Amino acid sequence: MAYFSNTQEGDQVYGLIFGPGKIINVFPDSFYSIMVEFKNGYEVPYTDEGVPGWGNFKKQTLFYRNDVDLSSEDFSPVDKVLSPKKIIKLREKNKLQIRLPSGIWKNIKKADPEYVEKLLKKEQYHLFRKKEK
Numbered sequence: 001m002a003y004f005s006n007t008q009e010g011d012q013v014y015g016l017i018f019g020p021g022k023i024i025n026v027f028p029d030s031f032y033s034i035m036v037e038f039k040n041g042y043e044v045p046y047t048d049e050g051v052p053g054w055g056n057f058k059k060q061t062l063f064y065r066n067d068v069d070l071s072s073e074d075f076s077p078v079d080k081v082l083s084p085k086k087i088i089k090l091r092e093k094n095k096l097q098i099r100l101p102s103g104i105w106k107n108i109k110k111a112d113p114e115y116v117e118k119l120l121k122k123e124q125y126h127l128f129r130k131k132e133k
Contacts, residue, residue: 002048003060004034012065016073017052018042019102020065036062040101056109074105074132081126090130099127107131 011023013036021038032045032053045053050060078099082090090096096108098116108116108128119127 003050004048014065014068016061017100075103078126078129082128087128095131097129097131
């Protein structure tokens with residue numbers, strides 16, 4: 001039995017990528033069984049195991065709001081703002097992290113390429129950091 005097999009429209013959820021949201025549609029006979037709308041306006045389809053329909057995720061990133069435990073996630077502020085040149089260099093070496101809209105730091109490969117490019121075009125370099133050891 002999958003995590004979201006008995007969900008209903010209006011259920012409150014928390015996504016590790018976009019933060020708080022609610023289920024707006026349930027599709028029982030589809031690969032992506034639920035559609036979630038987040039507070040920032042994003043609408044993302046999820047499987048009944050909580051895996052999103054975009055990005056490079058193979059694990060559950062969506063939970064019922066009362067079930068989520070964020071104690072193991074990193075929300076720390078950035079220590080040093082990187083230069084565009086340093087961002088490119090770290091990205092090539094796979095040592096670059098990005099701050100997702102929920103505030104969690106993840107490897108840049110986990111982020112939507114469109115989201116990454118938007119941040120770079122807007123010169124929001126404070127949302128990137130070198131991967132911690």
